[in-house]
Amino acid sequence: MLQPGRRQLRVMLARAAAATNGSGANHNPLTGLSAWWRQVTNTRGKSASDGVRGLATRLQARAKSIKWSMPVDVKVDVLRPLASAVQDTTTAVWVRLPPPAQQAAPYLGVALGTTIIWKALHRRDTYMQDAGHDRSKAEARLASAVAQATTAAAAAATAAASAAGDVEHLRQQERQAAQQREPAPTPASVSPWSKKGRNRLKQVVQQVQQSSSGPQLPPVPGLLGPDEVRRQLDLAEAEIGDLDEDTFMQLVGACGMPETWRPQVGLLYGLGIRAAGLRRIVQGRPATFKLRVATLKRKLAFLRDEVGLSDEDLCAVIPRFPRLLEYDPEATLRPRLAFLLASGVRRADLARVVRRSPMLLELSAGGTLAPRAAFLSRELGLGGDGPALGALITRHPQLLTCVEAGMAARLAFLRDDVGLGEGALARTVRAHPQLLHYRVDSMAARIAFLRRTVGLDRAQAAGVVARLPQLLSLSVAANLEPKWRYLRAELGGDAGSVVTHPGYLSLSLAGRIIPRHQFLLTRGRWVSPLPMNTLKCADAQFVGGIPGATMEEYVAFRAGLAASGALAAVLGGEAAGAHPTPARQTQRA
Numbered sequence: 001m002l003q004p005g006r007r008q009l010r011v012m013l014a015r016a017a018a019a020t021n022g023s024g025a026n027h028n029p030l031t032g033l034s035a036w037w038r039q040v041t042n043t044r045g046k047s048a049s050d051g052v053r054g055l056a057t058r059l060q061a062r063a064k065s066i067k068w069s070m071p072v073d074v075k076v077d078v079l080r081p082l083a084s085a086v087q088d089t090t091t092a093v094w095v096r097l098p099p100p101a102q103q104a105a106p107y108l109g110v111a112l113g114t115t116i117i118w119k120a121l122h123r124r125d126t127y128m129q130d131a132g133h134d135r136s137k138a139e140a141r142l143a144s145a146v147a148q149a150t151t152a153a154a155a156a157a158t159a160a161a162s163a164a165g166d167v168e169h170l171r172q173q174e175r176q177a178a179q180q181r182e183p184a185p186t187p188a189s190v191s192p193w194s195k196k197g198r199n200r201l202k203q204v205v206q207q208v209q210q211s212s213s214g215p216q217l218p219p220v221p222g223l224l225g226p227d228e229v230r231r232q233l234d235l236a237e238a239e240i241g242d243l244d245e246d247t248f249m250q251l252v253g254a255c256g257m258p259e260t261w262r263p264q265v266g267l268l269y270g271l272g273i274r275a276a277g278l279r280r281i282v283q284g285r286p287a288t289f290k291l292r293v294a295t296l297k298r299k300l301a302f303l304r305d306e307v308g309l310s311d312e313d314l315c316a317v318i319p320r321f322p323r324l325l326e327y328d329p330e331a332t333l334r335p336r337l338a339f340l341l342a343s344g345v346r347r348a349d350l351a352r353v354v355r356r357s358p359m360l361l362e363l364s365a366g367g368t369l370a371p372r373a374a375f376l377s378r379e380l381g382l383g384g385d386g387p388a389l390g391a392l393i394t395r396h397p398q399l400l401t402c403v404e405a406g407m408a409a410r411l412a413f414l415r416d417d418v419g420l421g422e423g424a425l426a427r428t429v430r431a432h433p434q435l436l437h438y439r440v441d442s443m444a445a446r447i448a449f450l451r452r453t454v455g456l457d458r459a460q461a462a463g464v465v466a467r468l469p470q471l472l473s474l475s476v477a478a479n480l481e482p483k484w485r486y487l488r489a490e491l492g493g494d495a496g497s498v499v500t501h502p503g504y505l506s507l508s509l510a511g512r513i514i515p516r517h518q519f520l521l522t523r524g525r526w527v528s529p530l531p532m533n534t535l536k537c538a539d540a541q542f543v544g545g546i547p548g549a550t551m552e553e554y555v556a557f558r559a560g561l562a563a564s565g566a567l568a569a570v571l572g573g574e575a576a577g578a579h580p581t582p583a584r585q586t587q588r589a
Contacts, residue, residue, distance in 0.1 A: 272311055349390075418462050479509075
């Protein structure tokens with residue numbers, strides 16, 4: 001059967017138009033339809049209008065006369081599920097159609113529409129013949145034109161379907177050839193994350209790139225499509241790094257996380273975060289692993305470039321405060337950094353501030369940080385935003401996490417109960433900002449020990465606190481009382497020794513005070529009371545002040561003293577001073 005193409009279809013429509021208006025000059029078939037419609041409206045327009053108007057009047061009168069026996073209440077909501085179901089079904093069917101069928105759909109639609117028009121005209125023609133009326137010549141020509149158009153559309157649809165079949169046959173041949181060149185792995189046998197799977201992904205990507213000018217290769221069974229393959233391959237090479245299959249499965253079991261988090265886990269693992277840190281993130285902030293890998297890389301780059309955090313810093317900060325990766329760099333982090341710089345923090349110290357207190361990047365710059373900084377400047381006489389405030393924040397950035405009421409209560413205690421003057425108070429807090437973190441009742445217990453046990457008056461206790469503010473964080477039972485007893489019983493000291501050398505209370509009893517005292521006794525160099533400078537100096541300086549002593553000898557003596565249990569005997573059975581905290585590593589009250 002002859003299958004005319006688009007050119008033959010246009011010729012048929014032109015012939016139909018020529019038959020309608022008597023001229024073949026115009027190739028548009030709609031011209032004949034317009035002429036026929038104008039003829040109908042000119043000759044029968046008034047009678048048809050009168051007939052329609054009369055019919056409408058009669059129908060309106062008839063509707064008013066009808067008495068309904070029951071109300072009719074049609075809810076649009078009732079039809080919505082049906083409409084939605086029809087829409088969803090139609091969309092699903094259209095999506096599942098192969099591309100050749102979708103290409104042939106317009107031609108089939110034209111054929112179906114013209115067939116319906118021709119059928120309606122044919123039924124009208126039959127009715128007019130039965131009624132004894134002759135149809136007009138224009139209607140006859142129109143019916144002939146529609147019939148020819150229907151035939152042409154059907155031929156075009158047949159040609160499109162035939163072409164679609166040829167395309168599908170060609171794709172099937174290409175698919176068979178690709179399968180013969182290399183058998184495709186199955187999902188059960190090859191994992192996309194294994195070494196063999198990654199090599200296979202690379203081969204597929206190369207094939208797709210090489211065939212970009214021609215027909216695209218079909219997707220490999222068991223793997224992803226070409227675009228998804230490129231994305232997963234980038235993750236496998238850039239983010240996964242050295243995280244192999246066995247290591248990842250061990251992390252899954254140790255941290256209790258799903259396998260779908262592998263790209264994010266691979267990125268953090270490549271950064272240097274291991275099982276303990278990953279477990280801490282999973283338990284504290286699992287939403288971190290739901291972020292896109294590209295988003296995580298962008299935020300990590302911001303923390304490196306703008307804050308100055310190294311990979312080692314990030315490995316320490318992120319497990320402790322994983323929410324840092326959820327904040328938007330421009331909308332959230334940058335305003336906080338700008339506030340710190342404006343407050344006097346040097347750009348070189350930003351990494352130190354964030355490393356010590358990453359929570360600062362969570363607080364509002366205008367609503368939280370600024371009022372607290374203004375409070376510190378006012379109460380400590382820092383003179384507003386400047387180097388003094390910046391140095392204070394750098395030394396102890398946790399100050400900006402304290403509420404103003406709490407800091408005011410601690411300052412009032414140091415001023416009123418301890419007896420620090422305004423100048424001494426500001427200097428003491430600047431030297432040891434942790435004072436504004438300590439509990440008031442804990443600090444009161446240390447002051448009571450100095451006044452009642454040691455016997456210092458108000459001014460002496462205030463002077464000791466001003467010179468050794470970290471004393472207010474030392475445990476009374478485990479640090480202060482054992483050192484005070486040893487000072488009086490063994491070293492010949494008294495309250496005056498504490499006033500003149502308050503740093504004695506910050507030294508380790510078992511690690512420094514007792515070993516040096518006992519070493520001097522064995523060397524015959526003991527002098528009562530023991531000069532405090534003998535205890536404050538470094539080990540090398542201490543040994544150098546003893547004629548004939550060597551550093552190796554002192555180290556061996558100290559190790560033997562600890563192993564023999566002599567420390568417990570000297571302390572009267574106590575556990576070597578209960579591991580007193582040195583001045584540089586004070587425990588928080």
